[in-house]
Amino acid sequence: MTQPVAYRAAILYSLGDPARVGLDDSFVWHEDGVLVVADGHVQDVGPAPEVLDRLPAGTQVITLENRLITPGFIDTHIHFPQTEMIASYGDQLLDWLNNYTFPEERKFAEPAHAARVAGLFLDELLRNGTTTAMVFGTVHPQAVDAFFTESSRRNTRMIAGKVMMDRHAPDYLLDTPESSYADSKALIERWHKNGRQLYAVTPRFAPTSTAEQLTVAGRLMSEYDDLYMQTHLSENKQEIEWVKSLFPEQKGYLDVYDHFGLLGERSVFAHAVHLEQEESERMGETDSVISFCPTSNLFLGSGLFDLTSAEQHRIRVGLGTDVGAGTSFSMLQTINEAYKIQQLQQQKLHPLKAFYLATLGGAESLRLDDRLGNLQPGKEADFLVIDLHATPLMKARIQNAQTLFEKLFVLMMLGDDRAIAETHVYGECRHRRDVAN
Known part of the structure; x- marks a missing residue:
């Protein structure tokens, strides 16, 4: 001792x-x-x-x-490959992905680049007081290996995963249902519960995954204990309409994930700005989680998250910076913007609630409150x-x-x-x- x-x-x-x-x-x-x-x-x-x-x-x-x-502080939604494209001007979600995000993520096929950015990212988190985060990688398994390696060196508790994306993105960023399953499985075996590292199955969002790929995401969740799942949900109204056109057999955006077995107590959905009443009820029923990302929602013009409604439906909520659409690694700056979003809806965010969301609330969202928070x-x-x-x-x-x-x-x-x-x-x-x- x-x-x-x-x-x-x-x-x-x-x-x-x-x-x-x-x-x-x-x-x-x-x-x-x-x-x-x-x-x-x-x-x-x-x-x-x-x-x-x-x-x-x-x-x-x-x-x-x-x-x-x-x-x-605990950040429940952030993208490490977007570190060096933070503050990219002038687009809303779908154009922003095509014009900035996808070209940047292409660089992460190179392990040395991924390792350098992962080190910068983790040091920036620590400089801002964030000790645990739920992190998106890219489609490249080698980039996720690099990330977990750098996190292990710092002994930070990180939850991360390889993006699964087999359509509606540039060819250089696409995988397949089969390769995404095999690559994710290998990363799970290597990193999940390895020291303080944990793994999240990571379909980017419904439009970039076929039904076949979402099926294998659900299969991975059923094959391992205590895995996480992270994705995006109802961030942008144009995005929601796109999802409905791609999955006309489902009742709505959340029902797509529900259909493939991706809801549950370790499933974290970023944004959820435009949930319908039935979707809020279903999230509460399944004990699924929302990551509230204030700076990103304002920067991309996505909308105002209704924290009061989430509370009424007993949905667990954590805070996310969502770098690089989010404009700061700082959780203090994130709760600053969260306060203003509530003000715009004639609601209040008490400072004790804000600090709860940034610490114990994040831990509870990630089912880590027995260890952290x-x-x-x-x-x-x-x-x-x-x-x-x-x-x-x-x-x-x-x-x-x-x-x-x-x-x-x-x-x-x-x-x-x-x-x-x-x-x-x-x-x-x-x-x-x-x-x-």
Whole structure:
């Protein structure tokens, strides 16, 4: 057993969804707290006087002034091959895919390119405080191998998969039902539950997969325990009409996935901006998951996600940056935009709900809340040290704040990667901000 290390600072973490358990019972807050970490796990946490009193003699105590310790952020939808095409101008979804995304993803046939971008991507996540993510690869199995290799080196908990895509894309990005099954199966055998790595069956979205390919996606899900499935759903109205024309025998977009056995507790559907009532009901019934991607939905002009409706249908919801249509790796910036989307619908996003979505809500969405998402003893020690005085404006505004809720709201409105002083992965510091920057 390694020697424990204790970190003394303000500490905040979620216990549950404020919409379900109530605001007052949804969080733990220690204005002066201590987090004790050993062997990659949280050993103890609580008010400083109590924890310090029971620490073994000689335990190293690191005091962090004007800092807030939180769990690591969890991103439930992001594309690592789109890292270097983020901020591509001027198109909505379908044109954006054809004009920017597909040409960029072609480069990932080259393993060296994939490894370089995967390293950049993972380091950028850590710089922004994200310690777990659900990640799209490309159609190339070698690119997914490169990604998992880089993630293993950092010991980050990642869920990723090879894109399955056998139509309606350039020839250089197409696979077949048979090759997508074989390649995915080989990657599952190599990487699923290998260390902290997990695998997601990944049909890009219904229009780019034939019925035969969606059938083999469902077959993979039935052949392995605890696999994930990730895809896109009802992001754009033009996309929805296209799906209906391609699958006229199904009742709608969600029913396509349902027909092929792709709904369930580890199935994560990005966007779901334009769900019909029956689709929301079906997602709740099957315990399927929505990844809410605010910056992407605004950037592509896709629409406004109805979080209140998802809550009413008891659908689990996580947050996704959706880089590269999303415009930031920062979960702080993502909850900033999520707040504004709710405002546009005359709804509110309380800061405690926002931080829940970025941490424990993501873990619950990914069925990882037994291991991740808050700082209770026994959980894996993925945590952040947030600098509440990261910029002169943040410092001034925080000092003018009267309550915890107000301080959190300032952080979610003004915070970005500069606020992430340290990112710890499985108890090891994997990013420390250069204060000169």
